[in-house]
Structure formats: C-alpha cells, structure tokens
Amino acid sequence: MSAPKRSSRFRFADMRMEKKLLVVFVLLILFPLFLIGAISYGSYSHSIQNNTAAYSQKLIGQVIDRLDDYIDDMTALSAMPSYVDDFKKNLDLSNRYAQQHAGLGEQISASDDYVLRLSIQRGIEDNMNMVNTFKGNSSSIYVFDSYGSSYYSAAGGGLRLDIEGSYRYWREKTRDSGGKALLLPTQAFESNLQSTRYAFTVVRQVMDGFQKPIGLIAVDTNVSAFEPTFDELDQVTRGRSLVVDAAGVLVYGSGMRDLGTNISGSDLFLRFAGEQGSFVYDPPADAGSGRGKQLVVYDTSKQTGWKVVLSIPLDALTREAAHTRNATLAATLGVTLIALLSSIFLSSALTRPLDGMMQLMKRVQQGDLGVRFQVRRRDEIGRLGSQFNFMLVRIEELIADIYRIEAQKKEAELGALQSQINPHFVYNTLEAIRMTAELNDDVDSADMIALLGRMLRYSTGDPGGEATVREELEHAARYVDLLNYRYRGRFALEIEVPEELMDERLPRLTLQPIIENAAYHGLDDKPLMRLRIEAGREKDKLRFRLSDSGCGMDPATLERLNRDIAGGLPSRKRVRGGVGLKNVHHRLALRYGPGCGLRVFSEPGIGTTVDLSLPPGGPAPGTTIEETEPGI
Numbered sequence: 001m002s003a004p005k006r007s008s009r010f011r012f013a014d015m016r017m018e019k020k021l022l023v024v025f026v027l028l029i030l031f032p033l034f035l036i037g038a039i040s041y042g043s044y045s046h047s048i049q050n051n052t053a054a055y056s057q058k059l060i061g062q063v064i065d066r067l068d069d070y071i072d073d074m075t076a077l078s079a080m081p082s083y084v085d086d087f088k089k090n091l092d093l094s095n096r097y098a099q100q101h102a103g104l105g106e107q108i109s110a111s112d113d114y115v116l117r118l119s120i121q122r123g124i125e126d127n128m129n130m131v132n133t134f135k136g137n138s139s140s141i142y143v144f145d146s147y148g149s150s151y152y153s154a155a156g157g158g159l160r161l162d163i164e165g166s167y168r169y170w171r172e173k174t175r176d177s178g179g180k181a182l183l184l185p186t187q188a189f190e191s192n193l194q195s196t197r198y199a200f201t202v203v204r205q206v207m208d209g210f211q212k213p214i215g216l217i218a219v220d221t222n223v224s225a226f227e228p229t230f231d232e233l234d235q236v237t238r239g240r241s242l243v244v245d246a247a248g249v250l251v252y253g254s255g256m257r258d259l260g261t262n263i264s265g266s267d268l269f270l271r272f273a274g275e276q277g278s279f280v281y282d283p284p285a286d287a288g289s290g291r292g293k294q295l296v297v298y299d300t301s302k303q304t305g306w307k308v309v310l311s312i313p314l315d316a317l318t319r320e321a322a323h324t325r326n327a328t329l330a331a332t333l334g335v336t337l338i339a340l341l342s343s344i345f346l347s348s349a350l351t352r353p354l355d356g357m358m359q360l361m362k363r364v365q366q367g368d369l370g371v372r373f374q375v376r377r378r379d380e381i382g383r384l385g386s387q388f389n390f391m392l393v394r395i396e397e398l399i400a401d402i403y404r405i406e407a408q409k410k411e412a413e414l415g416a417l418q419s420q421i422n423p424h425f426v427y428n429t430l431e432a433i434r435m436t437a438e439l440n441d442d443v444d445s446a447d448m449i450a451l452l453g454r455m456l457r458y459s460t461g462d463p464g465g466e467a468t469v470r471e472e473l474e475h476a477a478r479y480v481d482l483l484n485y486r487y488r489g490r491f492a493l494e495i496e497v498p499e500e501l502m503d504e505r506l507p508r509l510t511l512q513p514i515i516e517n518a519a520y521h522g523l524d525d526k527p528l529m530r531l532r533i534e535a536g537r538e539k540d541k542l543r544f545r546l547s548d549s550g551c552g553m554d555p556a557t558l559e560r561l562n563r564d565i566a567g568g569l570p571s572r573k574r575v576r577g578g579v580g581l582k583n584v585h586h587r588l589a590l591r592y593g594p595g596c597g598l599r600v601f602s603e604p605g606i607g608t609t610v611d612l613s614l615p616p617g618g619p620a621p622g623t624t625i626e627e628t629e630p631g632i
Helices: 017-083 085-101 110-135 163-173 223-237 319-365 380-419 421-439 443-459 469-487 512-522 555-565 579-592
Strands: 139-145 150-154 182-190 196-207 213-222 240-244 250-253 277-281 294-300 307-313 466-468 491-496 505-507 529-538 541-548 597-603 607-614
Touching: 017 085, 017 139, 017 196, 017 213, 017 223, 017 277, 017 294, 017 307, 017 319, 085 110, 085 139, 085 196, 085 213, 110 139, 110 150, 139 163, 150 163, 163 182, 163 196, 163 213, 182 250, 196 223, 213 223, 223 240, 223 250, 223 307, 319 380, 421 443, 443 469, 466 469, 469 491, 469 505, 469 512, 469 529, 505 579, 512 529, 512 541, 512 579, 512 607, 555 579, 555 597, 579 597, 579 607
Parallel strands: 491 529
Antiparallel strands: 139 150, 139 213, 182 196, 196 213, 240 250, 240 307, 277 294, 294 307, 466 505, 529 541, 541 607, 597 607
C-alpha cells in the first residue's frame, strides 16, 4: 500500500517549534494591544459623538429661541396697524381715494387730488417708519389698501421690484385668514438694488374696528439677518447649518445656497424622525457635498414648525481620537518590534536544545546508539534528555537480550529437529503393527491402526500452519470413524459445506477438537448421537456451526464455559469440558484478532452448538448459514 499523501494546506501543528513560539509570543502581545486600541478608539469616538450631539442640541435650542423671538417681533409689527388709529385712518383715506379714482365716489379737483394723495402717502409712510424702527434695517414693510395701492418702507433698501406680483400672492394666502398672521417661507426676489435677495414674510390682513379687512401688511425679513447667528454656530461646531420649514422648503442654509427650494424628497429630510434627534448621515455620491460622513443634529421650533439642522463632519469630531489612535498604533508597532526581537531570542534559546536532540535522534536512526545528550539543566528539556539517554541504554540492553534469545532459539530449533525422529519412529511402528494385523486377518485392527496413523501424521504436522477446509473435514471424519470402532456405530457425522468453501484455509486442528469435545462430554444414553458440521459466509466472516444431539448443559454451566473460553474470570466450579474449545478459541483470537473465535450455545436434553467465525480467505459471496435454534 502506498503511503497517504500529506495535505498541502498550511497547518499550524506542522510548523517548527521555534516558529510556533514566535507566533504565540507575537499574538499574545499584538492581539491585546490592538483589541484595547480598537475598543478605546470606538468608545472615545462614540463618546465624542454623544457629547457633541448633546452640546449641539443646546446651541440649536438657543438659535431656535432667537428665531422665535424675531418672528414674534415680526408678528407683533404686523399687528400694529390694526391697533393704531392713525394707521387705520390713513388706510381708510387710501381706500376712499382709490374709490374716487375708480369712479365709485365723489370727484375732486386735480390740485385737491394731489394734496390728498400726498397726505395719505406721507401719513402711511410715517406710520411704517415708526413701526420699522423696532427692527432696524433688517426688515422691509409693505402696506396695501383694499384696492392694491402699495406703500413700503425699507431702512436698508432691498425693496421688491415686482410688488404687484407679491401683493397678489400675499392676498391669496390671507384671503381666509381672518386677520391672523401667516408666516410664509423664504422666497427669492429681485430687489431695487439690482440683486437677488431671499426673505421670509409675516403677512396679515389689517382689520378695522368692525373686524373688516381694510388692507394688507407684509413684514419681509432678509435671511441674511440671521447669517451672523448661524456663522457663529458653524464656527463653534465646525459644521454647516440650515433651516427647513414643515413643508420642506429651505429657509436658510450656510453659504446662502439653494434658499427657497423644496428638499422634502431628499434623503436627508426623510431621515428626520420626531421633533429632535441626531444620526450619522452618509451623503449619496451624487449629493456633491464632498464632506464624507456627518453627524446630523436637529431640533424643531414648536412655534413655527421650522427645523434647525446642523451637520458636522465626523472626521472633524474624531480628529483628536484619530491622533490618539495613531499614537497607540505607533506605540503598538514599537512594542511589537521589541516583542519580536525578544521572542526570536527566547524561542531560539528554548528550541536550540531540541534541535540538538533531533540531530542525535537522526544519528540513532542511522544505527549509532553510542550518542548521548548532554544534560546541562534541570528543566523539562533536561529531563527529556535524561529520558532519551535512558532510552538508548535500554535499547542497547534489549538488543543484547534479542541476540541472546535468538541464540537460544537456534538451539531450541536444533532440539526440535532432533525430536522429529520420534514421530517418524511411531509412524513406522504403527505401520508395522497394521501389516501384522492384516497378515493375521484382523481387518478392524488394521483399519483402526491406519486411521490412527493418518490422524497422528496430520496432528503432528506444522502446529502453527494452515489447512484447507477439505483437509479439516477429512481429519474430523477419520476421528468419527475411530469413535465408531470404539463405540460400535453410536456416532453419525453430517457435513453440509458448499463446494466453493472447500479450498478456504484455516488453522490446522480447528474442527476436530470441537467434535472431540462434543463426543466425550455430550454422549448420553441415546443409541445414536448426531454430529453436524455446516459452513457459510455472513457479512465479512467465514462461519462454521458444529452441533450435536447430546445431553446439552444448563444455563449456569453454559455461562461459566463461555466465560472461561473467552478468558474471563476463572470459575469457582470445575466446568465440564472446554479445554479443547478454549485452545481453539485462543488460537483463532491470536491469529485473527479479538473479533474471531467461537461461542457455545446449549439446551439441556437437546444438544450443544458451537459457532465459529474467522475472516474468509477470499471466497465468492453468496453462501450463508440460516439462523436456527441451538442443537439438532
């Protein structure tokens, strides 16, 4: 048989001891360091994110308070015309003036018309300037009478060019408002300064004392008014801010980009859950932000429903943690280098004696038993070396014993060859007696002597050799013939062995001792004792069954016999028979292993059956012994 091929796959167990120690030393140092570093970095980064989110939440809350206060002021400004009599009086005059020009009222002269119109305009503008002083130059105020006549005030400029279009939009929004203030989202408009500006508006109807609308007021606030507040927030947090209303319209954004656009369908807007919170956001590749992952913190104004959102790049947050991680990594690499050098030195020191012992073992394999390991220390390697030296001494002693035993064996073989003269003398003597019996016409004696001579020649052959099944059956039949000469036909031998098993080989003197045991210990008062030999194959065994119709034995005796045959505990009572059976069983077990041998089955008054199994020598499959009850 060819030797099994070794797997080409890398195995740690196949590595040299020096490399194993090196790997173990490095892993024992590297793994804990990297594990501690990873846990520390993750914990530190998580802590920074949580602390930043909590701190940013507070800052956003302060910004929302400022926005709410500002919008409260705008709402209050928009309510002033409804509570200032002079304001309402001037709006009434403007409405009557518009009616006259529309042909719905009394006509006046051109000079009086100009004076009246100038008086109305100055009165309303004075009222608006008074209102606008409360918000400095960040707000523009537009007042319209019921007929769309416009009056406006902007201390810092930035008036809308398309005032009529804006009026139609505001009037549509406040049609059913009943005088309540409405907050409109950021819109882009062209100003009178030839620039595009962005503003959100508080607009409401102006009501008279009877709660009837007499005009419309709109307070426009440029979103740039909040730029300092959000710039400060961005500088503190190193992030970017934006304000979104409930409908998803962008009210404000850092850099004043995309104001007034609707982002309700964006991935970022869809991540907002609840009134406030925080999450890590990874912008899509097509977002174009180029800022990587971000910590997004948001809060919602309960007054306006606007969300103030702050996005902070994670790399800015974890920059210090990254420095700590890099420092830890550098320290780890330094420690690893020192550990590597130390482990190389230690592993070499530990394995050098083992390498020396391996070299000595190679010399022993080549036949040099005179080598010895020099024991310099008392550790495990030193004790191993001592045992190695003791093993060599013991091997030398055993070799000397083997030489002595071989010499004794040769002497014994010579003695055995000498003793073979005696069986030949017995054979010749029996042959002479047989010839004398035939000359004296004593046929039975001559036949018995001939049978005995054949059996003696077969029995004294090679005791450790093999015979065919045919030869064993013939030897058993000759033995039964001798029994019948002695007991006058009281034994009948039946053989049922397939022809294809006749050339199978088995140890010499396997079947005849079992027949002998059955004849001597199973014979009872019956006139005829039947002996039966069957053979067949079962699975991977060649099986024989030898049965008799003798007296049998009780269960207790049978149990002691089987235990004695198997080499178990010795029986206290002397078991009837079994010496030949035990001899056969142990010869089969020694030759073929513990799975082979024999077992006895018996029933009192019915008979005894001996099952014998051994490995087949290669007969063709197909023959089996049918399971039957023990006995005949």
